Amino acid sequence: MLPVFSCADPFADVGGTQDITTQQNYxxxxxxxxxxxxxxxxxxxxxxxxxxxxxxxxxxxxxxxxGTLVDDxxxxxxxxxxxxxxxxxxxxxxxxxxxxxxxxxxGF
Amino acid sequence: xxxxxxxFDPSLKKRKKKNVAFHVDPLGADADxxxxxxxxxxxxxxxxxxxxxxxxxxxxxxxxxxxxxGGDAEEPEKKEEDDLNAMFGDLKKKKKKKKDIPLDLKKKKKxxxxxxxxxxxxxxxxxxxxxxxxxxxxxxxQPEEMDEAELGDDPxxxxxxxxxxxxxxPWLKSDRDYLYPELLQRFYAQLHASNPALLTxxxxxxxxxxxxxxxxxxKKTIFVNVxxxxxxxxxxxxxxxxxxxxxxxxxxxVDGSGRLVIRGRFQQKQIEHVLRRYIVEYVTCKTCKxxxxxxxxxxxxxxxxCESCGSRRSVNxxxxxxxxxxxxxxxxxxx
Numbered sequence: 001m002l003p004v005f006s007c008a009d010p011f012a013d014v015g016g017t018q019d020i021t022t023q024q025n026y027x028x029x030x031x032x033x034x035x036x037x038x039x040x041x042x043x044x045x046x047x048x049x050x051x052x053x054x055x056x057x058x059x060x061x062x063x064x065x066x067g068t069l070v071d072d073x074x075x076x077x078x079x080x081x082x083x084x085x086x087x088x089x090x091x092x093x094x095x096x097x098x099x100x101x102x103x104x105x106x107g108f
Numbered sequence: 109x110x111x112x113x114x115x116f117d118p119s120l121k122k123r124k125k126k127n128v129a130f131h132v133d134p135l136g137a138d139a140d141x142x143x144x145x146x147x148x149x150x151x152x153x154x155x156x157x158x159x160x161x162x163x164x165x166x167x168x169x170x171x172x173x174x175x176x177x178g179g180d181a182e183e184p185e186k187k188e189e190d191d192l193n194a195m196f197g198d199l200k201k202k203k204k205k206k207k208d209i210p211l212d213l214k215k216k217k218k219x220x221x222x223x224x225x226x227x228x229x230x231x232x233x234x235x236x237x238x239x240x241x242x243x244x245x246x247x248x249x250q251p252e253e254m255d256e257a258e259l260g261d262d263p264x265x266x267x268x269x270x271x272x273x274x275x276x277x278p279w280l281k282s283d284r285d286y287l288y289p290e291l292l293q294r295f296y297a298q299l300h301a302s303n304p305a306l307l308t309x310x311x312x313x314x315x316x317x318x319x320x321x322x323x324x325x326x327k328k329t330i331f332v333n334v335x336x337x338x339x340x341x342x343x344x345x346x347x348x349x350x351x352x353x354x355x356x357x358x359x360x361x362v363d364g365s366g367r368l369v370i371r372g373r374f375q376q377k378q379i380e381h382v383l384r385r386y387i388v389e390y391v392t393c394k395t396c397k398x399x400x401x402x403x404x405x406x407x408x409x410x411x412x413x414c415e416s417c418g419s420r421r422s423v424n425x426x427x428x429x430x431x432x433x434x435x436x437x438x439x440x441x442x443x
Contacts (some may be wrong), residue, residue, distance in 0.1 A: 042429075051219075106357075
């Protein structure tokens with residue numbers, strides 16, 4: 001399935017299954033509050049063709065922050081970064097050729 | 109011009125003013141360059157004539173203006189003739205325009221004989237026109253009072269300018285013919301200046317009350333008017349709250365008085381942002397953008413049906429997604 005069409009197929013009438021698959025195609029970028037004004041950014045749903053480890057390394061270098069790779073049972077490999085890197089991540093990924101509409105930024 | 113007048117018809121006072129304004133403005137503009145520092149009496153008579161004539165049609169006005177310009181330093185006789193012409197012109201005009209502007213025509217007829225009368229009439233007119241009047245009078249104070257006051261249009265335009273750029277256009281002072289786009293822009297500027305409600309009410313925007321937040325202790329935020337906002341959006345509070353928690357990656361609870369206690373520090377702007385996205389995703393209809401929708405649950409799937417266009421679509425289930433381990437691990441046994 002092409003990712004471009006996955007999100008907006010006007011003729012997809014069966015909502016349930018369709019939505020689940022499309023939701024999985026998104027790259028979710030979330031933010032979490034820690035103590036004080038510290039935050040944590042998580043990136044979930046990275047497509048298989050990207051190497052999460054190398055991406056994390058690039059992120060850490062680019063954003064000048066620390067981060068780690070977490071293996072989650074449901075979510076698979078999740079990149080965690082320190083601080084609020086949501087917009088930076090999205091611009092980075094878009095510049096690397098990932099379509100913007102597959103990236104979903106959550107949080108406040 | 110005729111078409112414009114027709115358009116204006118529905119709006120009562122504005123139409124009058126604007127009709128006059130459109131007719132007179134070119135005159136006023138022409139008059140200004142020709143007679144920069146006019147002697148009061150001559151100008152009044154001269155100007156008075158063109159004003160009256162102006163009401164007929166734009167073309168006639170222009171011609172007359174040209175003639176008047178040529179005879180700027182006319183002898184008194186010519187002036188008198190002009191006056192007479194003006195009178196007749198008025199009569200004609202009245203017949204034509206009675207439907208549109210009965211009041212203005214009547215008023216203007218009488219005063220033409222004497223400039224003083226004109227002033228009085230004008231003042232009456234101004235009084236009737238509430239806010240514009242003030243600005244007009246202010247302009248009257250100028251040396252060329254008679255002309256402008258009589259016209260009542262230039263000052264009016266100026267008044268509008270206060271709201272927007274209308275009336276300040278450089279081409280107002282020049283002799284050249286006005287271009288359609290210029291006039292159109294001027295019209296819209298005046299329209300929006302005189303009734304700003306048009307700008308905001310266009311499209312009838314969907315608004316909700318801003319979220320009211322209070323801080324409880326150091327680490328908790330209280331969202332006071334959740335239930336109110338949910339009622340406004342016609343959504344069950346549980347759904348909204350679930351979405352907010354999933355989006356913000358926190359937890360919380362609803363206290364006894366219906367307020368939502370959120371763990372973590374949040375600002376009103378942040379909550380508002382989350383609510384905005386909730387509205388985009390779960391309240392507004394994707395097809396017609398109407399916020400008038402219903403959310404129903406069937407077989408564990410939420411469906412949103414639009415009340416205004418009848419479309420029905422499924423919406424994404426709220427998923428929390430990955431939650432990173434925050435805080436001490438010892439507190440979280442499962443982690």
